[in-house]
Amino acid sequence: xxxxxxxxxxxxxxxxxxxxxxxxxxxxxxxxxxxxxxxxxxxxxxxxxxxxxxxxxxxxxxxxxxxxxxxxxxxxxxxxxxxxxxxxxxxxxxxxxxxxxxxxxxxxxxxxxxxxxxxxxxxxxxxxxxxxxxxxxxxxxxxxxxxxxxxxxxxxxxxxxxxxxxxxxxxxxxxxxxxxxxxxxxxxxxxxxxxxxxxxxxxxxxxxxxxxxxxxxxxxxxxxxxxxxxxxxxxxxxxxxxxxxxxxxxxxxxxxxxxxxxxxxxxxxxxxxxxxxxxxxxxxxxxxxxxxxxxxxxxxxxxxxxxxxxxxxxxxxxxxxxxxxxxxxxxxxxxxxxxxxxxxxxxxxxxxxxxxxxxxxxxxxxxxxxxxxxxxxxxxxxxxxxxxxxxxxxxxxxxxxxxxxxxxxxxxxxxxxxxxxxxxxxxxxxxxxxxxxxxxxxxxxxxxxxxxxxxxxxxxxxxxxxxxxxxxxxxxxxxxxxxxxxxxxxxxxxxxxxxxxxxxxxxxxxxxxxxxxxxxxxxxxxxxxxxxxxxxxxxxxxxxxxxxxxxxxxxxxxx
Amino acid sequence: xxxxxxxxxxxxxxxxxxxxxxxxxxxxxxxxxxxxxxxxxxxxxxxxxxxxxxxxxxxxxxxxxxxxxxxxxxxxxxxxxxxxxxxxxxxxxxxxxxxxxxxxxxxxxxxxxxxxxxxxxxxxxxxxxxxxxxxxxxxxxxxxxxxxxxxxxxxxxxxxxxxxxxxxxxxxxxxxxxxxxxxxxxxxxxxxxxxxxxxxxxxxxxxxxxxxxxxxxxxxxxxxxxxxxxxxxxxxxxxxxxxxxxxxxxxx
Numbered sequence: 001x002x003x004x005x006x007x008x009x010x011x012x013x014x015x016x017x018x019x020x021x022x023x024x025x026x027x028x029x030x031x032x033x034x035x036x037x038x039x040x041x042x043x044x045x046x047x048x049x050x051x052x053x054x055x056x057x058x059x060x061x062x063x064x065x066x067x068x069x070x071x072x073x074x075x076x077x078x079x080x081x082x083x084x085x086x087x088x089x090x091x092x093x094x095x096x097x098x099x100x101x102x103x104x105x106x107x108x109x110x111x112x113x114x115x116x117x118x119x120x121x122x123x124x125x126x127x128x129x130x131x132x133x134x135x136x137x138x139x140x141x142x143x144x145x146x147x148x149x150x151x152x153x154x155x156x157x158x159x160x161x162x163x164x165x166x167x168x169x170x171x172x173x174x175x176x177x178x179x180x181x182x183x184x185x186x187x188x189x190x191x192x193x194x195x196x197x198x199x200x201x202x203x204x205x206x207x208x209x210x211x212x213x214x215x216x217x218x219x220x221x222x223x224x225x226x227x228x229x230x231x232x233x234x235x236x237x238x239x240x241x242x243x244x245x246x247x248x249x250x251x252x253x254x255x256x257x258x259x260x261x262x263x264x265x266x267x268x269x270x271x272x273x274x275x276x277x278x279x280x281x282x283x284x285x286x287x288x289x290x291x292x293x294x295x296x297x298x299x300x301x302x303x304x305x306x307x308x309x310x311x312x313x314x315x316x317x318x319x320x321x322x323x324x325x326x327x328x329x330x331x332x333x334x335x336x337x338x339x340x341x342x343x344x345x346x347x348x349x350x351x352x353x354x355x356x357x358x359x360x361x362x363x364x365x366x367x368x369x370x371x372x373x374x375x376x377x378x379x380x381x382x383x384x385x386x387x388x389x390x391x392x393x394x395x396x397x398x399x400x401x402x403x404x405x406x407x408x409x410x411x412x413x414x415x416x417x418x419x420x421x422x423x424x425x426x427x428x429x430x431x432x433x434x435x436x437x438x439x440x441x442x443x444x445x446x447x448x449x450x451x452x453x454x455x456x457x458x459x460x461x462x463x464x465x466x467x468x469x470x471x472x473x474x475x476x477x478x479x480x481x482x483x484x485x486x487x488x489x490x491x492x493x494x495x496x497x498x499x500x501x502x503x504x505x506x507x508x509x510x511x512x513x514x515x516x517x518x519x520x521x522x523x524x525x526x527x528x529x530x531x532x533x534x535x536x537x538x539x540x541x542x543x544x545x546x547x548x549x550x551x552x553x554x555x556x557x558x559x
Numbered sequence: 560x561x562x563x564x565x566x567x568x569x570x571x572x573x574x575x576x577x578x579x580x581x582x583x584x585x586x587x588x589x590x591x592x593x594x595x596x597x598x599x600x601x602x603x604x605x606x607x608x609x610x611x612x613x614x615x616x617x618x619x620x621x622x623x624x625x626x627x628x629x630x631x632x633x634x635x636x637x638x639x640x641x642x643x644x645x646x647x648x649x650x651x652x653x654x655x656x657x658x659x660x661x662x663x664x665x666x667x668x669x670x671x672x673x674x675x676x677x678x679x680x681x682x683x684x685x686x687x688x689x690x691x692x693x694x695x696x697x698x699x700x701x702x703x704x705x706x707x708x709x710x711x712x713x714x715x716x717x718x719x720x721x722x723x724x725x726x727x728x729x730x731x732x733x734x735x736x737x738x739x740x741x742x743x744x745x746x747x748x749x750x751x752x753x754x755x756x757x758x759x760x761x762x763x764x765x766x767x768x769x770x771x772x773x774x775x776x777x778x779x780x781x782x783x784x785x786x787x788x789x790x791x792x793x794x795x796x797x798x799x800x801x802x803x804x805x806x807x808x809x810x811x
Contacts, residue, residue, distance in 0.1 A: 394657075395623075396649035398616030400600055401582060404641070407676075409608025412800045413636050415734060416678040426685065430692075437696050444699070 021046045021111050031119045032090035033126025035133070037233055038118065040068070040086040044104070044111055050075060050082045051107040057086070059102040062236070065091030066118070068099065069215055069234035082106070087234060090120045132161035132193075132218045134235035138200075138210075142242045144348050147259040148291040149200040153235075155185070155216045157192035162219040164230070166194055169214040175204045175243060201291070202243040212237040246346050252353055256298055258345035260290015265321060267358045269338070276333050276367035281311070284324045284341050284358045292322035300339040305332055308339065330365040337362055451498070455559045458495035462488045462556040466549060473545040482527035485548045489513075489524075492555035509551075512558070516551055524548060588616070593623040601801055609800055611641035617801070618650050622658070627763030628740040628794070629802040631660060635738060635765065636796055642673040654763060661781035662765040663736070672729025680726035687719035732767075737778065737793040739764045740805055744793075746786035750775035758784050766793060 022045040032038045044050065057070035068088035075082045084104065091097055099116040137152040157163035166185055171178040178200055185194035194216070213236045220231065246259065265285040274280045286292065302308040307329040330336060341358035403409075416422055446452060465488025472480035493512040494501030506521035581589075584599035597620045604613055618633030631654060637647035654660040665673070672680060694713035742762040747754030750773045758780070760766065766778040766788075775787040794803050 394649070395619045395653055396646040398585070398588065398612065398619045398646050400584060400603070400610075400613040400616035402612040403610065407611060407641055409610050409613075410640070411608055413609065413639055413797065415730075415797055416681050417731075418798070422681075429689075433692060433696060437699060440699050 021109075023111060023113055025113070025116050027116070027118055029124070031121050031124055033124040034090060034092045034094065034120055034122060035131075036090045036120075036124070036126040037131070038088050038090055040088060040099075040116065042084045042086070042104075042113055044082045044084075046080045046082075046106075046109070046111065048108045049078055049080055050109075050111075051077075053082060053084060054105045054107070056084060056104055060086075061100050061102070062088070063091065063097045063099065064238060065093060066097055066099075067213070067234040067236040069213075069232070071232060087232065088118075089234065089236075090118060094120050094122060096120075130158045130160040132157045132163050132216065132233065134214070134216060134237075136212065136237040136239070138239060139349075141349065142244055143200075143202050144244055144246050144259055144346070145202050145205055146246075146257055146291055146294055147202060147348055148289075148294070149202070150181075150289070151198050151200055153196045153198070153212065153214065153237075154188065155194045155196070155235075156188070157218070159192075160220065163193045163216050164219045165217040166196060166214055167217070169196060169198075169212065171198075172211040172213070173200075173208060173241075175202060175206060175208045176210065176241075177201045177203055202241075205243050205245055207240060207242050210237075210239045210241050247351070250353055251346075252344040252355070254298060254342055255344040255346065255353065256296040258290060258295045258343060258356075259348055260288055260292075260345060261347055262286055262288035262290055262292075262343070262345050262356050264356055264358050267341075267361060269361055269363065271363075273364045273366060274330055276330055276365055278367075279309075279327050279329050280363070282326045282328050282338060282361075284326075286322045286324065286343070286356065287320055289320070290345065292320070295322060295343070297324045298341055298343050300326065300341055302328070302331075302339060305336045306330060306339060330363070333365045333367050335362055335364050451495070454495045454498075458492045459556055459559045461491040462552050462559070464488075465491070466552045466556075469545070469549060469552070473542055476542060478527055478542050479531070481542065481545065481548070482524045483529075485524050485552060486528040488552045489555060492552070492559055495559060496555075513551060513554055516554075517547070520547060520551075584616070588620055593620045596620040597624065604801055609636075609640070611637040611644040612646065614640065615644050615646035615650060618647060621802075622650060622654065627654065627658060627660065627761075628738055630654065631763045631765065632738040632740075632794055632796060632799075632802045635736065636799070638673075639677065639796060642676060658763065659761070660763045660765070661760070663767055663779070663781045666729065666732065668725045668729035669733045670729070672726040672733060675726060677727075677730035677734065680723050680730050684720055684723040684727055687716040687723060690716035691720060734795075734797045735768050736765055737768045737776070737795045739766060739788075739792060740794050740803070741792045744788055746778070746780065746784060746788060747775070748786060750777070750787040754787060757786050758782075760788070768793065768795065 023042065025040060025042045028039045028041070029036075052075055053073055056073065057068075060068060060070075062068040066088060068086055071085050071087045073082060073084045097118045097120060099118065101115050102113050104111050104113060133156055135154040135156060137154060139149065143149055153166075153169070155163045155166055169180065178198060181197040181199055185196040187193070188195055196214075200210075213234065215232045215234050218231050218233055246255075263286075265287040267285070268281075268283040270281040271278070286295070297310060299310075300308055309327040309329070311325045311327050324341065328338060337360035340360050343356040343358075344353055345356055346353050465484045468484035469481050469488070472478075472484055489509050490501040490504045493499075493504055493509050496512050497504075497508065499508070506518070506525045509521055510516060510518065582599065582603070584596045584603065587593075587595035587599060597617060600613060600617050600620065604617070614633045614637035618630045618637065621633060622630035630650065634647040634650045634654075637644045638651075641647075651660075651662065655662055675683070691713055694709045694716060698709050739760050739762055744760050744762075745756035746758040746760055748757050749755070754775075760780055764781065766780050769777040769779065769785075771777070771790060772787075774790055776790050776793060777785065777787050778793065779785045791805070
């Protein structure tokens with residue numbers, strides 16, 4: 001019974017044991033010469049159906065100097081086996097080079113590949129002559145932040161191995177920006193290789209490792225029915241690079257980030273004879289090798305002669321040129337020189353600063369100067385950075401509670417001229433004054449000329465006497481008729497003669513009315529006043545009253 | 560003797576000013592709290608009335624807050640109340656030199672009128688006119704008491720009237736000014752909403768106004784350019800108190 005229990009436990013233990021994955025590898029050739037291409041084949045046998053491997057080679061970290069790339073896999077559906085092929089290039093150093101353990105991911109499971117060792121020895125007799133190889137061209141010096149570092153990978157072929165292409169160039173580096181120049185590799189001069197140019201720009205200081213990996217396609221010169229005429233071969237470069245800031249010692253104040261070797265190309269002016277106030281464009285073209293695109297355009301001062309506005313250049317950029325554009329506006333007429341454009345640059349090879357100067361250009365400005373030129377005043381006490389210590393103008397200290405007796409607070413700022421009451425009062429006063437002045441002047445005139453009123457009253461008396469005479473004539477009262485006519489004649493004649501009317505006789509009337517009939521006047525006076533002295537004579541006045549009334553009318557006309 | 564006494568009283572009144580203790584607004588201004596200073600001074604203006612120093616102080620605070628239009632109109636109105644207000648003059652000069660404000664160059668009559676307030680010019684002209692009238696009329700009323708004083712008075716008042724006429728004209732043209740209250744105002748060729756913009760004027764710029772039409776006002780800029788702007792985009796310096804609040808809709 002006890003044996004039966006042991007047997008059962010043994011069966012259970014056997015059931016729980018899984019079959020182990022089998023991983024084997026083979027390097028061809030087994031011992032490689034320095035720089036010799038080799039092939040690594042990894043075979044895997046598992047207890048599950050593996051399927052295709054995914055993302056092979058991502059975790060492979062080949063040792064320094066060795067290039068290793070995944071080149072393909074062989075698998076059959078529904079089987080538990082897989083074969084993965086890698087191609088590589090042995091390092092230049094002799095010895096055992098260990099490829100660290102790495103994982104291969106299959107759909108069913110992940111399998112770990114153990115450590116693989118590549119033995120490199122000069123004793124193999126391998127010769128690199130005639131073999132395609134990759135070379136890195138990169139300056140071997142200290143680099144500077146912001147610098148443009150041109151680099152290239154030269155893939156050299158031979159008569160036996162012709163380089164037909166490259167792909168998969170990768171850069172692994174921290175603190176750098178990497179950019180390929182051009183869309184594709186350019187053929188070398190002997191047409192047996194390719195050149196891939198790139199550009200590095202350090203973005204921070206420190207020491208870091210630059211790693212460049214890629215694959216070149218090789219056409220083998222000797223082909224046979226059993227060998228492929230083309231193959232790919234990986235290459236890898238690792239370089240430790242030191243990056244520093246541009247030294248502060250000796251750095252000019254006008255250094256705007258230019259690193260490289262530059263020279264002035266040309267300076268262009270859109271108009272050599274502008275008028276005052278007419279804008280013209282100035283283009284300064286900088287050429288050379290360096291970080292042209294990273295240079296901050298230099299500022300130029302116009303002074304008293306120019307107004308300067310920085311502008312952006314709309315022309316298409318050239319690779320080895322940088323154009324600085326400015327709009328210049330002349331302020332004064334005459335022969336003027338454009339401002340000098342000065343630029344400081346740092347040469348990373350000589351580690352020294354230099355100045356690039358665009359010389360002033362002569363411009364003939366026509367026209368007349370404006371009446372007032374607003375010059376920009378520069379305070380000589382200003383600091384070197386241009387900050388002024390004292391503003392050109394400022395606000396005064398307010399005193400809001402200052403009160404003046406002559407300017408009391410108002411609710412609204414309304415002009416007195418807009419006040420209707422002001423103008424109404426002035427108008428009324430002016431009218432009253434004008435009227436009263438007129439009255440006074442009239443009265444004064446009348447008092448100075450009393451005959452005007454005397455004639456006026458006489459005219460009224462004559463009219464009244466004429467009316468009374470007509471009434472008396474209608475009543476056939478000759479005495480009343482004569483009294484009215486005589487009274488009128490006396491008053492009118494008295495005004496003209498400036499005499500008392502009661503004292504006038506018919507002879508006095510004749511002085512005023514010389515054409516009046518004397519007989520009629522005598523009859524009028526006798527009838528009017530004769531009864532004071534004697535019985536009234538018989539008269540014929542009422543037979544022709546019009547003649548007497550005409551005398552009054554003549555007198556009134558003279559008044 | 561009497562004339563000398565009156566002149567002395569006038570001089571004393573003109574220089575007699577009353578300075579009160581620093582208020583909350585002044586303290587806020589000194590501490591950089593310009594919004595608080597504006598709020599306090601506006602309340603003070605509503606409560607106690609407006610004076611030239613108060614308006615110029617308000618202008619300073621508004622300028623510190625970056626409200627150019629309100630600041631310039633405060634300073635211009637302070638100058639209407641007191642043409643020799645140093646704070647307002649300094650503020651406008653600062654706005655022109657450092658702030659880029661455009662302001663029409665005053666004509667000779669406007670410079671002449673700046674010697675006195677516009678109301679003072681009008682009162683002076685009115686007094687001299689009536690004095691001249693009386694000097695002409697009184698001898699008519701009292702012909703028996705004609706004396707040489709009437710002739711002297713007539714000449715004096717006539718001279719005073721002649722001197723005040725340019726001041727009146729300058730005050731009149733100065734009163735036609737207005738301040739641009741909106742940023743980036745287009746100067747249009749025609750007084751319509753779709754009028755072609757011929758130029759631009761900025762907030763705080765002072766313009767001379769002419770006639771109005773179709774809800775627009777014809778203005779002349781400091782550069783001499785004329786055009787039409789919407790009536791609500793400028794605020795006349797005469798006829799108001801504190802700067803108008805353009806964010807609030809006008810009462811119906």
